[in-house]
Amino acid sequence: MDLIFLLVHLESIGKTDACKWLIVSADNSVVNRLNIDGCNIVNRHTLSTTEQHLIEGDLLREMALQAVVTHAKDFDIIHNHGLWSVAAVGICGYVLNDGDLVAKALYGLRGDGESGGFFAQLTQLFSPDGYYMEGPYYHRFAIRPLLMVAEVIERRQPELNIYQFKERVIARTADALMACAFPDGTLPALNDASKSMNINDEGIIIATSLCFQRYKPDDVLIAMAQHQNEVWVSAAGLLLSNAAQSVTPRPFNWGCRILRDGPDGERGGVGILRIQDEEQDINMALLAFGQHGSDSRLHAALDHGHFDGLHLSLFNRGREYLRDYGFGRWVNVEPKFGGRYIPENDSYCKQTVAHNTVVVDERSQHQGDTATAERHWGQLHFCVPNHPYGQGVSALAHDYYPGIDMQRSVLMLKLEGFRTPLVVDLFRLTSEEEHQYDYVFHHQGQLLRTDFDYYSFPQLVPLGKQDGYQHLWKQGRARIAPQESVLVSWLDGDSYYSYISALPAGGEVIFARSGANDPHFNLRSEPALIARTWGKSMLFASVYETHGYFNEASESSTDARGQIVRVELIGHDDDVSMVRLHLVDERQLTIVVCNRWPSMTQPVSEQGAWFNWNGNRFHWQGAFSVQWESPDSLTRKY
Numbered sequence: 001m002d003l004i005f006l007l008v009h010l011e012s013i014g015k016t017d018a019c020k021w022l023i024v025s026a027d028n029s030v031v032n033r034l035n036i037d038g039c040n041i042v043n044r045h046t047l048s049t050t051e052q053h054l055i056e057g058d059l060l061r062e063m064a065l066q067a068v069v070t071h072a073k074d075f076d077i078i079h080n081h082g083l084w085s086v087a088a089v090g091i092c093g094y095v096l097n098d099g100d101l102v103a104k105a106l107y108g109l110r111g112d113g114e115s116g117g118f119f120a121q122l123t124q125l126f127s128p129d130g131y132y133m134e135g136p137y138y139h140r141f142a143i144r145p146l147l148m149v150a151e152v153i154e155r156r157q158p159e160l161n162i163y164q165f166k167e168r169v170i171a172r173t174a175d176a177l178m179a180c181a182f183p184d185g186t187l188p189a190l191n192d193a194s195k196s197m198n199i200n201d202e203g204i205i206i207a208t209s210l211c212f213q214r215y216k217p218d219d220v221l222i223a224m225a226q227h228q229n230e231v232w233v234s235a236a237g238l239l240l241s242n243a244a245q246s247v248t249p250r251p252f253n254w255g256c257r258i259l260r261d262g263p264d265g266e267r268g269g270v271g272i273l274r275i276q277d278e279e280q281d282i283n284m285a286l287l288a289f290g291q292h293g294s295d296s297r298l299h300a301a302l303d304h305g306h307f308d309g310l311h312l313s314l315f316n317r318g319r320e321y322l323r324d325y326g327f328g329r330w331v332n333v334e335p336k337f338g339g340r341y342i343p344e345n346d347s348y349c350k351q352t353v354a355h356n357t358v359v360v361d362e363r364s365q366h367q368g369d370t371a372t373a374e375r376h377w378g379q380l381h382f383c384v385p386n387h388p389y390g391q392g393v394s395a396l397a398h399d400y401y402p403g404i405d406m407q408r409s410v411l412m413l414k415l416e417g418f419r420t421p422l423v424v425d426l427f428r429l430t431s432e433e434e435h436q437y438d439y440v441f442h443h444q445g446q447l448l449r450t451d452f453d454y455y456s457f458p459q460l461v462p463l464g465k466q467d468g469y470q471h472l473w474k475q476g477r478a479r480i481a482p483q484e485s486v487l488v489s490w491l492d493g494d495s496y497y498s499y500i501s502a503l504p505a506g507g508e509v510i511f512a513r514s515g516a517n518d519p520h521f522n523l524r525s526e527p528a529l530i531a532r533t534w535g536k537s538m539l540f541a542s543v544y545e546t547h548g549y550f551n552e553a554s555e556s557s558t559d560a561r562g563q564i565v566r567v568e569l570i571g572h573d574d575d576v577s578m579v580r581l582h583l584v585d586e587r588q589l590t591i592v593v594c595n596r597w598p599s600m601t602q603p604v605s606e607q608g609a610w611f612n613w614n615g616n617r618f619h620w621q622g623a624f625s626v627q628w629e630s631p632d633s634l635t636r637k638y
């Protein structure tokens with residue numbers, strides 16, 4: 001049980017407690033989290049003077065002084081550690097009726113509200129959309145003390161109107177965190193992050209209850225609480241609990257979202273697509289194009305960034321089927337490297353090849369240099385939440401590799417005859433020089449089939465020597481001729497998945513698995529697939545199809561083969577990218593995506609034209625267009 005949690009409740013019933021406390025410093029420099037071994041809450045007036053002094057003078061005040069005096073140099077850091085410090089000191093100050101401690105906690109040691117303190121944290125730590133640069137894992141760590149101290153401020157100093165501060169920044173940052181969650185409640189592992197952290201984290205449970213009470217009784221928060229199956233024990237929690245029990249359980253759906261990153265929302269962000277299919281399952285795609293999750297200008301401890309520009313995660317049917325590896329760490333598991341970050345977190349987990357993106361010349365983005373990465377971020381190209389055929393998002397990244405521009409456009413298409421949305425991924429790279437391009441994705445499950453022959457290596461060797469490649473076993477390889485399309489299918493859980501991609505310049509498909517050069521077995525053994533090609537400018541045109549159903553108990557399997565059999569790249573330039581999908585029933589689906597950068601007078605949504613390309617006549621309008629072509633040449637255009 002956390003001290004801050006106890007103090008909030010002490011404050012709500014009066015300054016009362018008697019307990020045995022164990023104080024733990026998360027980083028041995030600032031009091032971030034304080035644990036209680038066991039406690040009995042009693043009325044303060046029943047305590048003797050000695051007992052009162054022991055608790056208030058020898059514990060609470062001493063803890064607060066440790067933070068503001070002994071560790072003064074760290075108290076005002078703008079960071080999730082700093083939030084824990086100001087929250088602990090602030091709540092202690094309120095419990096002790098010590099205005100000086102409260103002022104230091106709210107306005108910083110200088111008292112200006114800008115160089116430190118709770119108000120500075122709210123002003124500087126989050127983007128205008130509430131996004132936290134380190135990613136959802138550390139965001140949920142920061143949200144807990146933030147909401148605890150906010151609730152105490154509201155109760156003790158309602159005139160500060162804390163929940164309305166900075167245009168409701170508390171609501172926006174809680175909303176941004178919850179909106180990142182996958183449909184099963186787990187949080188995307190952006191930057192250093194656990195693969196199993198989810199919305200049952202206590203900070204998010206508190207956020208669900210308090211936002212429901214302090215802002216508005218939102219239906220999505222009710223659905224969140226139903227999934228969490230618990231509420232914060234408080235008046236807010238009771239209100240939410242009653243609401244959740246009064247309606248039929250339903251999945252929570254935060255919809256299509258763009259969460260801007262950076263203090264002014266100018267440093268890229270995260271794009272999220274969500275479509276509920278005919279089986280009421282929520283399909284989700286997440287495209288990361290924000291700033292590097294490290295910023296040494298704020299604090300040296302803010303160093304959890306990964307080299308993962310334009311990373312893509314895909315989720316449906318209860319699982320993340322295109323996966324981010326996450327961090328290399330077993331938190332609080334002392335026998336495993338003391339519960340700290342393992343060495344492979346730097347040598348593999350942070351590297352570009354550990355993510356679902358494109359690696360150039362087997363080197364990580366920004367040459368794996370954090371200082372360089374901190375100066376770069378992506379740019380949103382377009383986001384289309386409502387299209388006759390679904391949703392789409394596109395982002396650009398310039399000079400993540402010197403002299404190379406990258407654009408990734410992800411479409412989630414709801415098509416007639418498909419039980420789940422089809423994901424179209426167009427990853428375009430342009431350069432004046434020749435390069436090796438590795439399109440990488442990570443998955444789980446069992447490989448089922450390919451439409452090409454491959455060679456499996458009888459002896460395993462590492463795939464490369466550096467930048468994470470040294471930690472991948474080279475298990476198999478296939479040579480792909482120019483103008484060929486490749487298809488790979490696998491079974492993950494009870495669903496079949498197929499990856500179909502065009503390789504017009506030819507190349508290789510490499511089957512790899514993590515675990516090489518790992519003498520202490522620190523890394524999870526997980527498969528990866530790499531589509532490799534060479535050239536100056538390149539477009540990886542890929543499709544991900546979810547199909548069929550497998551049930552071991554009933555020994556049933558349906559639609560183990562998907563409907564998409566081939567992807568054809570028609571062309572790409574600075575205006576558009578054009579691809580054609582070939583179906584098993586001989587129908588064809590042509591897709592055009594806008595590459596033009598929007599002008600002040602003509603946004604992406606208004607751009608378009610008729611054009612002929614390699615004998616293909618097509619009308620392009622807006623961010624993306626879709627055209628069905630049946631064998632009898634009947635077409636529908638959007």
